[in-house]
Structures are given as structure tokens and as C-alpha cells.
Amino acid sequence: MRTIFWDDGVVMVDQTLLPERFEILVCKTVHQLAEAIKRLAVRGAPALEAAGAYGIALAAYERDFNDLVEIKKHIQDAARLLASTRPTAVNLFVGIERALKAAMSGDSIEEVRKLALQEAERIAEEDVERNKKLGEYGAELIEDGSTIMTYCNAGRLATVDWGTALGVVRSAVSQGKRVKVIACETRPLNQGSRLTCWELIQDGIDVTLITDSMAGIVMQKSMVDCVIVGADRIVRDAVFNKIGTYTVAVLAKHHGIPFYVAAPRATFDWNRSMKEVTIEERSRDELIYCGNRLLAPENVRVYNPAFDPTPLDLVSAIITEYGIIREPYSENVPKILEL
Amino acid sequence: MRTIFWDDGVVMVDQTLLPERFEILVCKTVHQLAEAIKRLAVRGAPALEAAGAYGIALAAYERDFNDLVEIKKHIQDAARLLASTRPTAVNLFVGIERALKAAMSGDSIEEVRKLALQEAERIAEEDVERNKKLGEYGAELIEDGSTIMTYCNAGRLATVDWGTALGVVRSAVSQGKRVKVIACETRPLNQGSRLTCWELIQDGIDVTLITDSMAGIVMQKSMVDCVIVGADRIVRDAVFNKIGTYTVAVLAKHHGIPFYVAAPRATFDWNRSMKEVTIEERSRDELIYCGNRLLAPENVRVYNPAFDPTPLDLVSAIITEYGIIREPYSENVPKILEL
Numbered sequence: 001m002r003t004i005f006w007d008d009g010v011v012m013v014d015q016t017l018l019p020e021r022f023e024i025l026v027c028k029t030v031h032q033l034a035e036a037i038k039r040l041a042v043r044g045a046p047a048l049e050a051a052g053a054y055g056i057a058l059a060a061y062e063r064d065f066n067d068l069v070e071i072k073k074h075i076q077d078a079a080r081l082l083a084s085t086r087p088t089a090v091n092l093f094v095g096i097e098r099a100l101k102a103a104m105s106g107d108s109i110e111e112v113r114k115l116a117l118q119e120a121e122r123i124a125e126e127d128v129e130r131n132k133k134l135g136e137y138g139a140e141l142i143e144d145g146s147t148i149m150t151y152c153n154a155g156r157l158a159t160v161d162w163g164t165a166l167g168v169v170r171s172a173v174s175q176g177k178r179v180k181v182i183a184c185e186t187r188p189l190n191q192g193s194r195l196t197c198w199e200l201i202q203d204g205i206d207v208t209l210i211t212d213s214m215a216g217i218v219m220q221k222s223m224v225d226c227v228i229v230g231a232d233r234i235v236r237d238a239v240f241n242k243i244g245t246y247t248v249a250v251l252a253k254h255h256g257i258p259f260y261v262a263a264p265r266a267t268f269d270w271n272r273s274m275k276e277v278t279i280e281e282r283s284r285d286e287l288i289y290c291g292n293r294l295l296a297p298e299n300v301r302v303y304n305p306a307f308d309p310t311p312l313d314l315v316s317a318i319i320t321e322y323g324i325i326r327e328p329y330s331e332n333v334p335k336i337l338e339l
Numbered sequence: 340m341r342t343i344f345w346d347d348g349v350v351m352v353d354q355t356l357l358p359e360r361f362e363i364l365v366c367k368t369v370h371q372l373a374e375a376i377k378r379l380a381v382r383g384a385p386a387l388e389a390a391g392a393y394g395i396a397l398a399a400y401e402r403d404f405n406d407l408v409e410i411k412k413h414i415q416d417a418a419r420l421l422a423s424t425r426p427t428a429v430n431l432f433v434g435i436e437r438a439l440k441a442a443m444s445g446d447s448i449e450e451v452r453k454l455a456l457q458e459a460e461r462i463a464e465e466d467v468e469r470n471k472k473l474g475e476y477g478a479e480l481i482e483d484g485s486t487i488m489t490y491c492n493a494g495r496l497a498t499v500d501w502g503t504a505l506g507v508v509r510s511a512v513s514q515g516k517r518v519k520v521i522a523c524e525t526r527p528l529n530q531g532s533r534l535t536c537w538e539l540i541q542d543g544i545d546v547t548l549i550t551d552s553m554a555g556i557v558m559q560k561s562m563v564d565c566v567i568v569g570a571d572r573i574v575r576d577a578v579f580n581k582i583g584t585y586t587v588a589v590l591a592k593h594h595g596i597p598f599y600v601a602a603p604r605a606t607f608d609w610n611r612s613m614k615e616v617t618i619e620e621r622s623r624d625e626l627i628y629c630g631n632r633l634l635a636p637e638n639v640r641v642y643n644p645a646f647d648p649t650p651l652d653l654v655s656a657i658i659t660e661y662g663i664i665r666e667p668y669s670e671n672v673p674k675i676l677e678l
Contacts, residue, residue: 019636036669182642185626186633187526187550193626193635201636208640209626210554217647220585244552246559246589250593251586274402287524287532287548295524296532297358297540301547303521308556 002161003047005124006117010054012043019198030059030078037085037092037239044158044231045089045267051251052095055082056103060113071109075100075116083275087278088240088267088307089232089239095123097286116146124160130264130321131162138262139317143170146225147180149215151240152260153195154230162260165228166196168319173205180206182224183216186242188286188304215248219255227252228314234318236330237262238274238309245307249314257321258316265320265337280306299323341500342386344463345456349393353380354496354530358537369398369417376424376431383497384428384571384606385466391434392459394421395442399452410448413437414455426617427646428571428632429608434462442518463499469603469660470501477567477601479657481511482669485564486519488554491581492534493569493601503601504567505535507658512544519545522564523554525581525642527625554587558594565655566591568603573657575669576650577613578602584646588653597655602678604659619645 004012007026010033014025025041027033033055036042042051061080065071079100081090083093103121106112135200142148152158155166162170172179181200181243184191195208198209208217227248233240239261252259284302289296296302317331318325325332333339341352346365349372349608353364354509364380366372372394375381381390398417404410418439422432441458445451481487489507493496501509511518520539525531534547539546549557555562566587572579578600593599608616623641635641657664657672664671672678 020633030564095611105494184552185526187524187552193639197639199640206640208642209635210642211583211626212550213523213586213642214528214642214647216586216589217582217644218642220647243556244550247552247555247590248584250555251589254589254593287550290468290634293630293632294359294534295529295629296548300532300540301535301545303547303553305548305553306554308553308559 002124002195003052003157004042004050004160006054006286008018010044010051010058013157015043015195016041017334018194022030022138027058029172030055033058034081034085037296044153046131046164047262048086048089048158049091049095050124050127050160052082052092053099056096056099057117057120060103060116065078065109067114068107068109071112072104075103075112083280088279090263091269092179094266095168098123101189113335121259124141126161127264128162131164131167132171133321134262134264135162135167137259137324138168139171141226141260141317141319141324142168142177142179143225144177147223149182149184149218149248150196151184151192151222151229151245151248152186153191153198155196157195157199158230164230164264166199168228168262169205170203181262182206182208182210182218184210184212184244184248186244192264212244212247215251216320219251221256224257226258226260228260228262231261231267232307233277234261234263234268235272235274235277236270238311239315240277240307240309241304243308249310255312259314260317260319261315261317265322266339268289268339270333270339274309277309282306295298342496343389343393345393345460346581349390349397351381351639352496354382354534355380355497357533360439365612366397368401368452369394369420372397373420373424376421377658379621383492384430384569384602385427385498386603387428387472388430388434389459389466389499391421391431392438392462395435395438396456396459397529398589399442399455400440404448407446407448408452410451411443412489414442414451418640426619428606437462448483449482451559453608460542466499466603467501470498470503470506471510472660473503473601473603473658474501474506476663477507477599478510478516480565480599480658480663481507481516482564483516486521486562488523488563488566488587489535490523490531490568491525492530494535494538497569503569503603504652505538507567507601508544509542519547521547521549521557523549523551523583523587525583526551530581533540554590558596563596565597565599567601570600570606571646572616573600573602573607574611574613574616575609577650578654579616579646579648582644583645585649588649592653598653599652599656599658601611601658604661607673607676607678609678612659613648616648638652
């Protein structure tokens with residue numbers, strides 16, 4: 001089953017409930033979808049690309065309109081609302097923009113609706129295809145018998161299907177390679193323990209869970225052959241990904257372990273640099289509470305950025321659906337991705 | 340109030356309940372104390388030194404004995420039980436050994452009891468004194484206006500009083516220096532968020548909580564002037580401390596930030612090397628459950644070492660009650676500590 005799809009509304013696996021419950025969430029309005037994105041019921045840069053595009057389709061279908069001007073205005077408002085939900089993953093904006101542009105070219109209410117949904121479906125389809133291509137390229141980097149460390153969830157649940165970092169793992173496994181995964185739990189929201197472990201176990205892929213703080217010792221003990229992570233945005237001097245990615249990259253550098261980033265072309269925002277990207281700061285409650293447990297004094301000051309930038313000099317290669325990109329990135333990224 | 344003391348039994352703050360509840364636990368038998376140590380109601384190497392010694396006193400007082408042979412045998416059995424509770428912190432064994440030796444020199448049941456308790460009280464007293472000395476030395480390294488990162492809890496709660504790493508912070512504050520602390524939450528048991536934040540807030544010291552995975556970004560953003568951690572055991576080539584310490588040490592090295600270890604002489608086990616130390620592995624449940632929350636699939640494989648070794652070449656200085664020790668450690672540690 002796909003992580004996100006259209007069925008008379010935007011349908012998704014509610015990722016906030018895994019691994020406790022597998023529940024399907026149906027968003028019938030753009031407001032419902034915006035809420036779902038904000039509370040991370042759907043997350044992961046490529047999945048957000050599809051979510052943004054489906055959101056535009058939802059705007060077109062969620063109510064009746066009197067004329068073309070009204071539906072187009074409504075869709076433009078929806079685009080702004082959806083774009084305001086999360087600031088870091090560039091794919092969200094790509095998905096919104098593509099579907100918006102398609103919708104705007106329509107000459108009737110029905111055509112606007114059709115074009116928006118068609119483009120959203122195309123984006124979802126393309127995501128699955130590009131991840132499989134990316135996975136095939138990436139699998140060339142994986143030797144039989146390797147142990148791969150990953151961080152956060154750049155898997156099926158972060159995409160429409162197959163995954164980016166975990167897409168590489170899946171492609172290597174499909175090629176018959178024996179591969180083990182070490183998953184960092186990824187505090188504070190535990191996407192690693194909740195989502196990566198869950199989806200790898202579903203697929204019968206060997207996975208061992210560690211805390212983020214154990215990334216050092218497993219590298220010191222030579223238990224890791226390479227690291228593969230996803231990305232929320234790649235600018236010309238850094239990779240923005242889930243908070244903690246930078247820490248793992250520094251550790252990999254220190255231990256001489258290859259550090260790979262797996263991400264589709266749409267994740268690149270090559271005209272921007274590290275300093276120009278807003279890093280989302282999330283609620284302090286994420287560090288203070290865990291279910292019915294109080295993990296810290298309720299009045300403590302908290303710093304809770306959702307992402308961090310990893311300078312490109314810590315990245316051994318970027319795996320894309322156009323091929324594997326190595327240094328010098330300033331030259332090879334525009335060349336290979338035709339940017 | 341002291342973290343652990345004698346009052347007709349071994350009395351302690353139950354650290355598993357903080358910050359939700361402040362409760363006092365009274366152990367009336369060696370078995371109760373051994374359980375308390377195992378489930379981390381009392382933890383921290385220097386506090387375990389006192390706990391081990393008080394445990395010997397408890398063995399002497401917990402029941403009636405017919406003769407000297409019987410009480411001495413009972414105390415020796417208790418020493419073995421207490422020593423088996425946790426394998427890594429060398430101070431536990433130091434405390435047990437010292438009180439045991441004192442008790443064994445007694446010539447009557449009453450004298451054995453008195454000598455055991457006297458030695459335990461002396462150890463507790465010495466811990467407070469040595470931490471204050473260590474704190475004074477360490478404070479010399481702290482400039483006014485500094486931000487200090489710490490990991491786990493090497494504070495009042497990890498000692499009888501004052502603390503080691505946080506003892507340095509307290510001494511700097513007493514000298515009138517303005518100091519801020521960044522506390523890493525320290526997964527999986529959150530001693531950083533639960534205990535370090537709690538005790539610093541109690542003392543009115545400025546503290547900001549981050550996840551362990553954010554240690555990288557705060558260093559990248561130049562928010563940290565130095566790191567100070569405690570130690571469970573210092574061997575001739577490494578410092579054993581709470582799992583995750585090594586990761587922070589590598590990060591500090593990468594960013595050119597001083598990485599200090601604060602620990603009393605009793606933490607040194609200078610005749611051993613890294614390879615000879617057993618690292619305690621704890622229950623997989625610590626990563627899978629958090630209160631009523633399921634953080635990972637229940638059938639996932641988990642790796643959960645409780646400590647990691649940080650090679651001494653990542654340590655900028657070791658702060659002890661005998662003074663600050665710098666490289667070459669092989670020469671300076673035995674010289675300064677008179678080992």
C-alpha cells in the first residue's frame with residue numbers, strides 16, 4: 001500500500017500512531033490536510049511533495065464553486081496555507097507549485113479539477129519511479145554483507161513508496177545482497193525506532209535499533225560499513241535533514257566511514273546556501289513529555305530545531321535518480337541533474 | 340540534603356522517580372539496596388562508592404549474629420552481592436572494598452559494625468570534600484560568560500553532594516562567574532533531562548535541554564565553549580562514561596572545543612586498559628517503551644550498551660581533587676594522583 005494516495009480525498013497512513021496502531025487517515029478538506037502535515041501524520045520530503053500536490057487537488061474538489069475565478073482564487077489560498085505548514089522540506093513547495101501551475105491552466109471548473117488531480121497523481125507516480133531508479137544506482141555502492149546505518153526515516157513511509165535511503169537498502173536486497181541495517185531512534189519524535197524499524201521488519205530486512213547516542217560506539221567498534229540518510233533540502237553548501245544527521249556525519253568522517261545522502265532531484269535548491277534556509281523549531285513539549293512520562297522538569301528551557309545542515313564536505317556521495325554524484329558538487333550537481 | 344546517607348538504614352533520593360516525584364527510599368536490607376542499585380534508584384560512580392560502603396554497614400546491622408565468624412561471613416557474602424549489581428563503575432568496588440577491609444579488622448560483632456559504618460561515613464564525607472576541591476580546580480578552566488555542555492548527570496545526584504562535572508559548574512557559579520549549561524537528555528534513561536535539568540533548576544543555574552542528537556548543531560553554531568562530563572572508570576587509554584559520551588567527545592574534537600572529564604581519584608583504574616573493561620548491556624525494553632508509549636516494534640532487535648569508552652586522546656584535561664591533569668596522561672596521571 002502506498003503511504004499517500006487519492007481516493008475521494010487525500011488518504012494516508014497516520015504515522016504518528018505507528019508502531020502502536022496502523023490507521024488510515026482520510027483528509028476531506030485542505031484544512032484537515034494542513035493539520036495532518038503539521039502534526040507529522042504525513043512527513044518525509046518526497047511524501048510531502050505528493051501531499052502538497054494532492055492538497056491542491058483537494059482544494060479543487062472540497063466544495064462547489066460558482067465560476068473559474070472563484071476556484072482559482074480558492075486554490076491559490078490553499079497553496080499558501082499548505083506552504084505555511086512546514087518551512088524546511090523544499091519538496092513540499094515543489095509539489096504545491098507543480099499542481100498549482102497545472103490547475104491554473106484550466107479553462108473550466110471541471111478542467112481545473114482534472115488537471116490538478118492529474119498532476120498530483122503524476123507526481124506520486126514519478127516519486128515511486130525515481131526512488132526505484134535512485135535505489136538501483138545506490139545499490140551499486142552497497143557490498144554484499146554490509147551493515148548500513150540510517151537516521152530518521154527515509155523509507156517507504158517518507159515517500160509515496162520504496163523510499164530513498166531505505167530504497168537503496170530495498171534495491172540492494174532485491175539484487176540478492178545480504179544487508180543489515182542499524183537504525184538510530186531519532187529523538188525527539190523517534191521516526192527511526194517507530195517508522196524505520198517498523199517498515200524494515202514488515203519487509204523482513206535485518207534491523208537493529210540503537211539510541212542516537214550510540215552512533216559513536218557502533219562506529220568505533222567497526223560495526224558500520226556506511227551511512228545512508230535522506231534529505232529535506234540540498235543547497236549548494238549543505239544537506240538539510242532531520243536534526244541529528246550532522247552529528248552522524250561528523251562521526252562518520254572521524255571514523256572514515258562513507259556518508260551517503262539519497263534524495264531525488266526535487267530536493268535540490270541549488271540557488272540557495274545554508275544561511276538562507278529557515279530551520280523549523282518545534283514545540284518544547286517534544287522533549288519534556290513522552291506519553292504519560294515526564295522526561296524533564298516542566299519549566300526547563302528547551303532548544304528544539306527540527307533539522308540541521310550537514311556541510312557538503314562531510315558527504316561522500318549524493319545518490320539521485322540521475323545517478324551518483326560525487327565531489328566537486330559545485331560542478332557535478334548542475335551537470336548531472338541538468339539544473 | 341545529601342543524595343545518600345545513613346539513618347538506621349541506607350537512605351536515598353529515588354532517582355528513577357525524578358522529576359515527577361521527589362521520594363525518599365529507605366533500604367533496611369542489603370537485598371533492598373542491591374535492587375535499588377540495579378534499577379538505578381541510586382547511580383553515578385561517586386554515589387555508588389558511598390552506596391557500596393553503606394551496603395557493608397547495612398550487612399553488619401541488618402540482623403543479629405551469633406558470633407564474629409558469622410557476621411564476617413555475612414558481610415563477605417554481602418560484598419559479593421553488591422559487587423555483582425553493576426559491572427562498570429569502579430568506585431562501587433572501591434567503596435565495598437574499603438568498608439569490607441575496615442569491618443574485617445574488628446574483633447567483636449559491635450566493633451565490626453562500628454568500623455564498617457565509620458568507614459562508610461568517612462567515604463561519604465570524603466566524597467563531598469573531594470568534589471569541592473575538584474570543583475575549585477575545574478572552575479579555573481571556566482571563563483565568565485561560558486556555556487558548558489554536559490552529558491548524563493555528574494551532579495549532586497551522582498555523588499553524595501556537590502557533584503563532579505556539575506560540581507565544577509557550581510564552583511564557578513560560587514566564584515561569581517556567569518555560566519550557562521546545555522544538558523543533553525541522555526537516552527535511553529534521560530538522566531540529563533530528568534536529573535541534570537532538575538538539580539540545576541533547583542539551584543537557579545541557567546540550563547537549556549537538548550536531545551543528544553542536537554549536540555552537533557549547537558557546536559556548529561558556536562553555542563558551546565567547553566564540554567564537561569563525569570566518568571565511571573578511567574583506564575590508561577580511555578574514559579568509560581555513560582553511553583553517548585564518546586559521540587560528544589568526537590564532536591568536540593571536530594569543532595575544536597575543549598572536552599573535560601571531572602572525576603575523583605577513586606575513578607581511576609590505571610592498571611587496566613579499554614579492552615579489559617566489561618561494558619554493561621541493559622534491557623532492550625529501555626529503547627522500546629517509554630511510560631505508556633511504544634517507541635518501537637516490540638519484536639525489534641536492540642543494542643543497548645550502558646557505557647562507552649572515550650580514548651584519552653579526545654580528552655583535553657581530567658579534573659581531579661588533586662588538580663588538573665593534562666597530556667601526556669601516561670606520565671601525569673600516576674605523578675599527580677600518586678598512583
